[in-house]
Amino acid sequence: MTDPRFQQAGVAATTYPCGGCGARLEFAPGTTALQCPYCGFRQEITAGDRQIREIPFGELANLARKPVGSIGKYVFACQRCSARTETNETASLCQFCGAPLVIDPAASGQLVPEGVLPFAIDHAAVSTHLKKWTSSRRFAPNALKKVTTAETTKSTYLPHWTYDSQTESAYTGQRGEYYYVTETYYDNGQRKTRRVRRTRWYPARGRVARAFDDVLVPASTQLPIEQIDKLAPWPLPEAAPYQQQYLAGHFALRYDVEPEAGFEEAKRRMAPVIENDCEHDIGGDTQRVHSVDTRHHNVSFKLMLLPVWVASYVYQGRNWQILVNGRTGEVHGERPWSKVKIAIAVVVALIVIAAIVYFVATGGHHSR
Incomplete structure (x- = not known):
């Protein structure tokens, strides 16, 4: 019997109608509620009976698996306008009417996340963190400091495997x-x-001997791994058992790193600790x-969704990408460098070095 967590993708999606005006509710960062972006109506997310569990790694061999390479794009059917869209993201917005959609996890073709770390900072807070980040970049062009808002900013849940061993x-x-x-x-x-x-x-x-707990491995290769790793640490104890409501109105990437491959990466991350x-x-x-x-x-694992604001801005005709930790506001990403400022810094450094050498060579004083 096929494990329902590995059923092929379907077309059913879930939206959450507003009890005030009939629009669609979205998860409000920093709260435990869905909120209407139009009338402000709120609906608390009720705690279900699910718990975040660690899955014994040995169970993988007994689970029915999808064939490698047969993962297709997800299909959404909008409940408002009936449009059908395809995406690689497990949560999306209808590109025609803008309704937030959340795919049915039982029809996702992949493992259902065990936990989700909900967004804590909203779009306005992201702009504040972005302004601080751009103003603190040394040797950046002056024009970069004028970038206080991103051209595009998406609140995106990134899949991560965690491993205990x-x-x-x-x-x-x-x-x-x-x-x-x-x-x-x-x-x-x-x-x-x-x-x-x-x-x-x-x-x-x-x-x-050492017991490792919650070794994090990014489960998507859609974003630079080194930049994702810099967003750590994550307050994983604050994660909630996965519920679809947390994804409403936000994006979520599907994983493309299988748990077996993720464990091999986890071993590489454990190795320096063991050598120490x-x-x-x-x-x-x-x-x-x-x-x-x-x-x-006693290896176990689980799939977690972690909140990241994926922002981009345009400078000199090129798109630059920035990632913002959706819980802590930690910012990492690409930035341009000012050749003029770097050249001036090099010249100043050479002048200082030359002055020191001259001072030492002359004994610190001039003969009269």
């Missing part, structure tokens, strides 16, 4: 211990001595780690 690692390496010797050398014909630090190396091996544990276990004054063999136990 109990790890045991066996390592081999070396422990270095410092010692000092006195060395003789000659300077301008004069015999001098100096104290030199050296290292004795001893073989080392051992085992370390090995170095700490080796002890001494300095360490070398030659090999690490890590075993993972």
Whole structure:
């Protein structure tokens, strides 16, 4: 029997009519309610009986899976104007009448998110954060500081996998211990001595263990991974069990990184932490780690939707993209550089260096 979480995409979508004027409600950032953008009517999101759960990684092998490469675009049917649209986003707006649509998760062809971290800052707050960001960019063109609003700004939920794992690692390496010797050398014909630090190396091996909790891996490649990672940390304990209402009026990208591939990336993210544990276990004054063999136990995962404002602005005919953490307001993105300002800074630095060299060469004073 096919797991309903992996049924093929359907056409059913969910909208939320306003109880005041009949328009469509949207999730209001910073609240726990849906709100009408026209009359202000609010409807609280009632807590359901769902809980955020960790899925044992071993269950993946027993779940019916969609064939690799057969994921098609999502199809929406607007309940207001009956238009049919296709998109790669799991939440969208009707391009004809503007009604917010949310695809039925049971018909998405993908895993249903376990949790969602709702937006906490709205469009106005994004403009404020953007203004602070542009005004603080060193060596940016002066015209950039005039950019206080983005040309396009979309509130978008980005899918992330989280992984828990109990790890045991066996390592081999070396422990270095410092010692000092006195060395003789000659300077301008004069015999001098100096104290030199050296290292004795001893073989080392051992085992370390660490429990990893909620290692985050972006599950979409539609946006630069390095920029998404810079938006961390995320207040994951504040996440709510997934409900469609949180997506109403907002965008949500589908994942294109499968959980198995995400776990391989999670392992790469765990590796530096484990190596640091090995170095700490080796002890001494300095360490070398030659090999690490890590075993993972009790691995679990879940799909989370994290809020990001995806903004873009135009400068000198080019689109520049900025990402804003929808909870904390942290801003990261692309920015232009002023060649003139950089050139001036380089010239000033060279003048300062030349002045210091001259000062040292002349002994700090001029003979009369």
